[in-house]
Amino acid sequence: MNRVRLLVFNAALGVLDYRVPPGMTIEFGSIVMAPLGPRQVLGIVWEPERLNAQEVPESKLRALLDVMPVPSIPERLRRLIEWTADYYCAPLSAVARMALGSMAALRGGGTTTEYRLTGAEPARMTPRRAAALDALQGEQASIRELAELASVSEGVLRGMVGAGLLEPVTVDLDRPYPAAWADFAAPDLSAEQRAAADTFVTAVRDGEFAPFLLDGVTGSGKTECYFEAVAEALQLERQILVLLPEIALTENFLRRFEHRFGVPPLLWHSSLKSSERRRAWRAIVRGEAQVVVGARSALFLPYARLGLIVVDEAHEVSFKQDDGVRYNARDVAVMRAKFESIPVILASATPALESMQLAEAGVYRKLELPSRFGGAQLPDIQILDLRSEAPERGRWLAPRLVEQMKDRLAKGEQSLLFLNRRGYAPLTLCRHCGYRFQCPNCTAWLVEHRFSKRLACHHCGHEVPVPEACPECGTGDCLVACGPGVERIADEVAEILPEARTALVTSDTMNTPEAIGDFVAMAEGRAIDVIIGTQLVTKGYHFPELTLVGVVDADLGLEGGDLRAAERTYQQVAQVAGRAGRGEKPGVVLIQTRHPEAAVIEALANGDRDAFYAAETEARRDAGAPPFGRWAAIIVSSEDQAEALAAARAIGGTAPNLPDMMVLGPAPAPLSLLRGRHRFRLLINARRSAELQKTLREWLAPLEFPRGVRVNIDIDPYSFV
Ligand SMILES: Nc1ncnc2c1ncn2[C@@H]1O[C@H](COP(=O)(O)OP(=O)(O)OP(=O)(O)O)[C@@H](O)[C@H]1O
Ligand SMILES: [Zn+2]
Numbered sequence: 001m002n003r004v005r006l007l008v009f010n011a012a013l014g015v016l017d018y019r020v021p022p023g024m025t026i027e028f029g030s031i032v033m034a035p036l037g038p039r040q041v042l043g044i045v046w047e048p049e050r051l052n053a054q055e056v057p058e059s060k061l062r063a064l065l066d067v068m069p070v071p072s073i074p075e076r077l078r079r080l081i082e083w084t085a086d087y088y089c090a091p092l093s094a095v096a097r098m099a100l101g102s103m104a105a106l107r108g109g110g111t112t113t114e115y116r117l118t119g120a121e122p123a124r125m126t127p128r129r130a131a132a133l134d135a136l137q138g139e140q141a142s143i144r145e146l147a148e149l150a151s152v153s154e155g156v157l158r159g160m161v162g163a164g165l166l167e168p169v170t171v172d173l174d175r176p177y178p179a180a181w182a183d184f185a186a187p188d189l190s191a192e193q194r195a196a197a198d199t200f201v202t203a204v205r206d207g208e209f210a211p212f213l214l215d216g217v218t219g220s221g222k223t224e225c226y227f228e229a230v231a232e233a234l235q236l237e238r239q240i241l242v243l244l245p246e247i248a249l250t251e252n253f254l255r256r257f258e259h260r261f262g263v264p265p266l267l268w269h270s271s272l273k274s275s276e277r278r279r280a281w282r283a284i285v286r287g288e289a290q291v292v293v294g295a296r297s298a299l300f301l302p303y304a305r306l307g308l309i310v311v312d313e314a315h316e317v318s319f320k321q322d323d324g325v326r327y328n329a330r331d332v333a334v335m336r337a338k339f340e341s342i343p344v345i346l347a348s349a350t351p352a353l354e355s356m357q358l359a360e361a362g363v364y365r366k367l368e369l370p371s372r373f374g375g376a377q378l379p380d381i382q383i384l385d386l387r388s389e390a391p392e393r394g395r396w397l398a399p400r401l402v403e404q405m406k407d408r409l410a411k412g413e414q415s416l417l418f419l420n421r422r423g424y425a426p427l428t429l430c431r432h433c434g435y436r437f438q439c440p441n442c443t444a445w446l447v448e449h450r451f452s453k454r455l456a457c458h459h460c461g462h463e464v465p466v467p468e469a470c471p472e473c474g475t476g477d478c479l480v481a482c483g484p485g486v487e488r489i490a491d492e493v494a495e496i497l498p499e500a501r502t503a504l505v506t507s508d509t510m511n512t513p514e515a516i517g518d519f520v521a522m523a524e525g526r527a528i529d530v531i532i533g534t535q536l537v538t539k540g541y542h543f544p545e546l547t548l549v550g551v552v553d554a555d556l557g558l559e560g561g562d563l564r565a566a567e568r569t570y571q572q573v574a575q576v577a578g579r580a581g582r583g584e585k586p587g588v589v590l591i592q593t594r595h596p597e598a599a600v601i602e603a604l605a606n607g608d609r610d611a612f613y614a615a616e617t618e619a620r621r622d623a624g625a626p627p628f629g630r631w632a633a634i635i636v637s638s639e640d641q642a643e644a645l646a647a648a649r650a651i652g653g654t655a656p657n658l659p660d661m662m663v664l665g666p667a668p669a670p671l672s673l674l675r676g677r678h679r680f681r682l683l684i685n686a687r688r689s690a691e692l693q694k695t696l697r698e699w700l701a702p703l704e705f706p707r708g709v710r711v712n713i714d715i716d717p718y719s720f721v
Helices: 075-087 092-097 103-107 127-135 143-150 154-162 191-206 222-235 247-261 274-285 329-340 353-360 399-411 486-496 513-524 565-577 599-605 609-623 641-653 692-700
Strands: 003-008 015-019 031-036 039-046 111-117 166-172 210-216 239-243 266-268 291-294 306-312 343-348 365-369 380-385 414-418 427-430 447-449 454-456 463-465 479-482 502-505 530-533 546-551 588-593 629-638 661-674 677-687 710-715
Touching (some): 003 031, 015 039, 075 092, 103 274, 127 143, 127 154, 191 210, 191 365, 266 274, 329 343, 399 486, 399 588, 414 565, 486 530, 629 692
Parallel strands (some): 210 365, 266 291, 502 530
Antiparallel strands (some): 447 454, 454 463
């Protein structure tokens, strides 16, 4: 090759042609550095016929500068990147960027210097040194990262190096990870688990594309089953990717994995330290990382020898990314498996309707685990009608639920209260004038957080201290909290069960791996009587002494009426109910609701999952909703409301008139102001036969908008706000 076409990491530039200087060896997928004006730009060498670009005459081509000393992006990943960009109407370069680690990872191996405490006592102790000594126990990282960890300046740490309190350590960037043992602690599987596991093992051995839906009730041992497939892939020296919906779940997973395979897997997520990120990425591309566990972002990495993908809790909506490239990691995982010719396992106790449909249609092979492991029974689910069994005034827990909690406490068993609302109260107002605290940047109420004594916006992060007086009328001590959040439920539990040991589990309290680890250890060690949590505790956890689950407000998710409201409610309640009675003692679930007649609540009460899926399937079919029809959203935003509206109208005004596609809107988005941007939405409902993406691209391409306007396309949207 003496001339190459590059995909460069700049959406505005996209594709550029270069000359290959003599002596440089290049192949498709090579990651290279190229000159761009006075600067340099990173790019991937791509098949020229697959990228549109202006033909540049030979004489005008500039020469590439350098090839990065890392393996090339494999062809099967290049095809996946193209597919993703095409399907989600996203810039190719934005998708390709997700395959790369850091610049440092691309520059090559070698060594770096990190620092750690020497253990020496300081001759001169300052408060900042004391804080640093405390924060840096057991840590080893660059000065910059340590400074961040300890919240002190780099100067303080350099002073500590000088004083012999910190010492430099030379670290090999590519030092290997300890190896996992396929049969470190293999469990005895039940017959039904064995059948599923054997099918997976065969599929891993065959090494062909094979999508599976592992549909097993809560506590059936889905993890143990897919671990057998992981073990097989390990034996074949193939890499394994396990996607989890939330980083909060990884702590629990890591422990189980280590228990089964002897070492922890490799973690990949957005808050890795840069040195860890570099090491992990390099091990992944060289094929040395055996098992990678991560959130969405682990999906596009250039695995050298991928042999299996597992998507656990595959129904979770957090697999859908709602900024940048708006892709659904569950769906792209299946496509990746297809391009890699490997099996992919979607595991869930409450599969998404879309996945069920694909299983029904024979696209996915469904494997079922209909009973809990070890003879544990599914919990007894009871409805608590809040209209006839109202909580006391100013309280949120009905007497029957309180009685049951007292009973569990007396027996030394655990209870879990679930309410999917962070903070103390979702709305705060002035008793005197009715003033409501609203976010200045978003269409949203500020949520009171008692622990941090602040009012916070859950959309943009805006925060103010709780004021002493109403900013509107000036009356002091006049603020009333309206409605419950988990913090308020925790207060109520403290009042009714003062002797109970409680744990509040939300993203506010469980924000570090240590916090999560401590929580799990305490819950397992029976040092917690009552867990109060958001959706963070609904899945993945296994606490044998937990025998009571109270759903504080099952109607919460049904409000707002988005397309998947019923399904989401079903999944959330079924998942949290699934935490009860996983050990030897049976579990009871009390669902507080004002709508016991709603189809989803009835299905939950009767444990009739099939009825729920059947009714929901019919409703979707009638509405032409996914999976029977397709949705896409166009979101138009600008800091200037008039500008956003004009752009949205221009889009609406040029909507194509097609028999298999319906365009709704533009209308102000439910979150009409978000992070200071005014937002309008259009919703497109298309038949499956429609060429949705092509139509969207052709529709929007000729339109031009002022610089401040952003137009985002969301294919298969999950969020309608
Ligand atoms: N064959 C087995 N041998 C020993 N323990 C098992 C076996 N199968 C499952 N278990 C244990 O039973 C518990 C439940 O299993 P697991 O967490 O895998 O279920 P799950 O199907 O993933 O549940 P959920 O969907 O509720 O998270 C775990 O503690 C697990 O270790
Ligand atoms: Zn806000």
